[in-house]
Amino acid sequence: MRSAFKTLSLINPKKSFQAYTETCVSLLKDFSDHGLITQGSVLHGHLVKVGVSSERYIAIKLLIMYLNSRKSAEVDELLREFNGFDLTVCNCVISSNVKWGNLDEARRLFDEMPERNEVSWTALISGFMKYGRVEESMWYFERNPFPNVVSWTAGISGFVQNGFNFEALKLFLRLLESGIMPNAVTFASVVRACAGLGDFGLGMSVLGLIVKAGFEHKLSVSNSLITLQLRLGEIDLARKIFDRMEKRDVVSWTAILDMYVEMGDLREARRIFDEMPERNEVSWSAMIARYSQSGYTEEALKLFHQMVQDGFNPNVSCFASILRALASLEALRAGMNIHGHVVKIGIEEYVFISTSLIDLYCKCGKTEDGRLVFDLVPEKNVASWNSMVGGYSLNGHLEEAEELFEQIPKKDNVSWNTILSGYLENGQCDKVFEVFHEMLLSGETPNNSTFSIVISACASIASVEKGKNLHGKIIKCGIQYDVFLGTALTDMYAKSGDIGSSKQVFNQIPEKSEISWTVMIQGLAENGFAEESLILFEEMERTSSVTPNELMLLAVLFACSHCGLVDKGLLYFRSMERVYGIKPKGRHYTCVVDMLSRSGRLAEAEEFIKTMPFQAETNAWAALLSGCNTYKNEEIAERTAKMVWELAEKNSAGYVLLSNIYASAGRWIDVSNIRKLMREKGLKKSGGCSWVEVRNQVQSFYSEDGNHSQSAEIYGILELLRSEMLEL
Template structure:
């Protein structure tokens, strides 16, 4: 038999081992799944038995068996089978380590992952690109960026997967410059590396960079996939830019077709809602072939943010009656938020009490805080104060801020001072509480109190974060920052402001006292 024939026979034998190992493990898994009386220890013992029954065991068939358990999400068994390698005298290869480190990552066991890395290092395989990529991915998700960077440096000829994992690590650590530099060094960018950059920027609040990267991706001829669009559309909705969002929606239909999946659909529902276009948001929701609880939450929160509480309540009732999905704590929070900002106080209290009675574990501190805010905004301070004192836990700073916000609206000065004192007691350097208290005193005309608060803030070196707003006009987003004197249209902006002040001064004597130096 010549050399080429021997190689062909060898490949057939290896393939046969792989098929046998996979089918044997899958049959075993089916048997265990159909018999839930098996304890975890029984499952692992049975896995050992399956492993030992594979004939003429070698590293290829053994690795295939481990891989099969990993695909079935039986990572504990996969790890136990790896330990059997050494009892059976089998030397793991780079694919064995890559697979088993993947299992330890999914188990979120950093200590085990480090042990496996050390084992690979001892056997001289840590520099292999397959092993290195798995180790890098593990350290990015479970450990420190420094360990991930060291694993990257130790990898011989790192590929696009290795570099993409490190890019994700940099973005997770909010190190945008390093991520962008490494991304620029990629000789061949694939859709996964583009997705990592776009998704990382979107998740770390760099929404404009995420949008620009998506546009650059299209210009370079890269075809986006179903994982690209949720990240890009979420970034647009955070800006939010209605025109750009509609363009991205059209782009999604062009590349993915009319039947968008639930993840793209959910991001579009949120996009249109944040842009104030609830008609298109509802249209996307209606056209979705498949809906999950996030879909229902997105439309409820959309109506809530747009002050349409009645519609949010109607959608909530629909999800209870027409869907087999169970509302979660995000659903309840959206419902309470909708009732809060639409004046539906009694209805909000009803839903809160019902949730506490039906599923107390789903009610979290943020739901209690939302109810305090609801009662305070409606001027029901006695109920709000009693509710805070009867909480089953110590109220945090958010509860007193909610109460202070309501006091500011209704000029309840005695209670606002109590709430402010509680906030300052919990966080002496909280700027927002000082400002809210100052505003409450200014509404009541207590200018000496306002002066005292401002002086105290100045002495403590407390700096207010400038307010920021933006508007999309003729396809361009214009950003405005408090006291910004560097705008190209500064003259026109402050000219309009002066005209407004002149008109308003006819109705409010305080406004007439504002001089030109304040405006400019």
């Protein structure tokens, strides 16, 4: 401010009036552009004192400054000082009303004007387009007596902004036929229209016109061409255009950043982001969103804090992304702080924000708070409903989830998948099949995710017939295996004992994830193909970039245990932390105990348990006790059984195993004592269970079970078979 007045003080208005007014106009423009209304008002007072405030150019700049700041009293005062009609002044007032969204007032002023120029007409054409009133905009466009490139471009770009890309191209053809030369903004809008239509051939034709007109190096045109190539999947061409640009702005950098973000190449995206000379809210949001979606939640949070520290205001998309990241971390307190902030700035009702808040509260176990957010959303869309149904399911409130699901006005595929997933996660497989049938009757077409959920339900109850029927539907629908569906089918067949079909599906998965490999390795091991399981693990290490996880290494140890490769299993166990960076857990230690016990190395197994860094699981002692039973080692068995009793007072497994050891050694008095002790403690041996699938229904049977509805007929048939076998 001081510098501004110092500049003015050096100029004598009487001697250098033009230089003085030009400096005043320049200062007023700067104050107006930067919203410095206080400084502008001070300068206004100075100009009144000097006696030059009524000079037309200065008065117009003062008017624009007050219009931009919406100072209505000052605007009215200045308007009264203009004698008679002034076209430029009227255009300024019309443009400001358009900017504020007062379109009816702008039209009234336009209709009352005794004289209009191209600026007047273009203000209304672009204004109505900006607010989606396309027909009214074109009414003025068709009647415009001053058709120049600016008004044509206002119509073309307006069509593009409102999604009418085909109409924009038709208007562009009319422009070319009129003989008016398009400018850089026109070409940029036309390229965006081609991108919106996904028409590569037309885009290349427009590129030819751009080159012919000499606009290919214009910044706005280059940015639009990058967007076009990205929309059409021509990534290399987009990068070439970017690399050849002599000048780039934040739009150019953000477009190429977004390219790597969409490709999932986070490393290159971050490199581009760090190189950007200037960033905006869109570029920050793109990086934060991708980190959040890719599971790098802590990195997303760090970037969000840096963004705020650098003075950027997060947009709706950015807040939604950071809330999702906090939900993944179950960071309730931080999430509540963000909630408070979005309420303060008035964006809590945006559907992206409210959905993310519902997800946050439900993942933190605060279902009631999630429901409160849901109920406060004035206009719910299907994503809001799905999020709340998913929240109820996640916390085991299936009745509330089902009730809310029935209330969804228009269910989509995600709605059905959400409720199906809820039943699966809560072990209600019968409901999964029931709701899936309802989905088919409703006319909703299942997708890969739907089939993955229902196939997983088949795997949970080992219903191979249901699984095969669903597999047939998948093939009939022409659905291609993705990693989720392929993995679910692989798991279903493996758990049902059909290892051949499991391998066949596994081999057809296009890009196998760590879960896919784990399911196949585990399936082979559990179905008696332990050596093949280890071969597959070694193939995975050799041919893929997948890193073994905890479950996969557990399957490898299980395979080593069941094919007698004890030393190899011990080698894998010792390599877990050193090679794979995975700290062994209780179940890994238990698997090693089982491996040593199965091979008869009982003393080594007992010593291994004693050297564990934490208390051994009951199953570890039970595995050793089972080994003692196999190898008739009564001494270690007695010590082990005592540990089992201490760790599992209400578990009959240790007593049963020790009883079997005494029985195999002929120590019947000890067997009798063990059984007496079990009766005193109220322990019973859990009955064996078997099941068979008949007509898509799984029938379960226990020893001496009379609960089945047809138990009388079943036992009758068994007695008949028994009598016939005796006769043979």
